[in-house]
Amino acid sequence: xxxxxxxxxxxxxxxxxxxxxxxxxxxxxxxxxxxxxxxxxxxxxxxxxxxxxxxxxxxxxxxxxxxxxxxxxxxxxxxxxxxxxxxxxxxxxxxxxxxxxxxxxxxxxxxxxxxxxxxxxxxxxxxxxxxxxxxxxxxxxxxxxxxxxxxxxxxxxxxxxxxxxxxxxxxxxxxxxxxxxxxxxxxxxxxxx
Amino acid sequence: xxxxxxxxxxxxxxxxxxxxxxxxxxxxxxxxxxxxxxxxxxxxxxxxxxxxxxxxxxxxxxxxxxxxxxxxxxxxxxxxxxxxxxxxxxxxxxxxxxxxxxxxxxxxxxxxxxxxxxxxxxxxxxxxxxxxxxxxxxxxxxxxxxxxxxxxxxxxxxxxxxxxxx
Numbered sequence: 001x002x003x004x005x006x007x008x009x010x011x012x013x014x015x016x017x018x019x020x021x022x023x024x025x026x027x028x029x030x031x032x033x034x035x036x037x038x039x040x041x042x043x044x045x046x047x048x049x050x051x052x053x054x055x056x057x058x059x060x061x062x063x064x065x066x067x068x069x070x071x072x073x074x075x076x077x078x079x080x081x082x083x084x085x086x087x088x089x090x091x092x093x094x095x096x097x098x099x100x101x102x103x104x105x106x107x108x109x110x111x112x113x114x115x116x117x118x119x120x121x122x123x124x125x126x127x128x129x130x131x132x133x134x135x136x137x138x139x140x141x142x143x144x145x146x147x148x149x150x151x152x153x154x155x156x157x158x159x160x161x162x163x164x165x166x167x168x169x170x171x172x173x174x175x176x177x178x179x180x181x182x183x184x185x186x187x188x189x190x191x192x193x
Numbered sequence: 194x195x196x197x198x199x200x201x202x203x204x205x206x207x208x209x210x211x212x213x214x215x216x217x218x219x220x221x222x223x224x225x226x227x228x229x230x231x232x233x234x235x236x237x238x239x240x241x242x243x244x245x246x247x248x249x250x251x252x253x254x255x256x257x258x259x260x261x262x263x264x265x266x267x268x269x270x271x272x273x274x275x276x277x278x279x280x281x282x283x284x285x286x287x288x289x290x291x292x293x294x295x296x297x298x299x300x301x302x303x304x305x306x307x308x309x310x311x312x313x314x315x316x317x318x319x320x321x322x323x324x325x326x327x328x329x330x331x332x333x334x335x336x337x338x339x340x341x342x343x344x345x346x347x348x349x350x351x352x353x354x355x356x357x358x359x
Contacts, residue, residue: 036210036283047291050298054319061312092290095331130312131302134319138299 042145294326
């Protein structure tokens, strides 16, 4: 139990997908102008990363490894991720068409989010069991969503701040992102003893 | 009697997430609208090379998100209007669609791993948990629909300079 808790804390905070591994930076800068869109994107990404990582683990364990097809890993995972996004879109549309009208815009953006592929490749590297891989993917995506929401809150405040003209917009956004990354580096000093 | 229109300076009004949509069809007292493309997808410098385009054209994706409004304002085909939903409705919708199925999936997986300790059993339990979560999500979405939380509201006609991010 303890090892799973440590795995999740490590994936969400210490090795944060955005601020430590530098994955998913496109959506990090593109969808964080408002907190509500950051939450929508974060939750959709959390769902897709978790579901696609489960599928990727199964494909790796029961197809790629037994038949020595490791060289097809990247292309297979991309295919699985695209299928997972389409599956999610179909399910949301089927479960509730009004929910799809409201949330459907975020889903195609996830297909090209490198964080989804990055997490799948990392869990293969980690040689985890199924529950470990699922919890790792879930915690990684929770870390992604957390940083998205924090950064969106900061950008909403920055929009109201009196920023020098040369720094207004993305430049001050990048400076704040670097300070946030420095703050998250503090988690690497945590000790379990 | 239409819904109250909240002005931008009314701080007691619930926060609204606004967007711009175009009227594409009139059907008696109802108007059908299609949302305009937001800059989150399609407005960036790499839009022409974006991989998301392969899944469906932008126009076809927006057509899928077509919605209707009661046409109390006398809207005409081609008119651009600002529509909105309550900010907390978007968060509630995200929780209903994604968090509930994920919670049941992880709970079922955790229980199966604790009871059986086998990858295959855990996998089967997680899929069962996901299916159960989707049923709960459907019930939750139905309740939100009945309360009118998922319905966009007409706010005002868009002026020529209004964009999705203005």
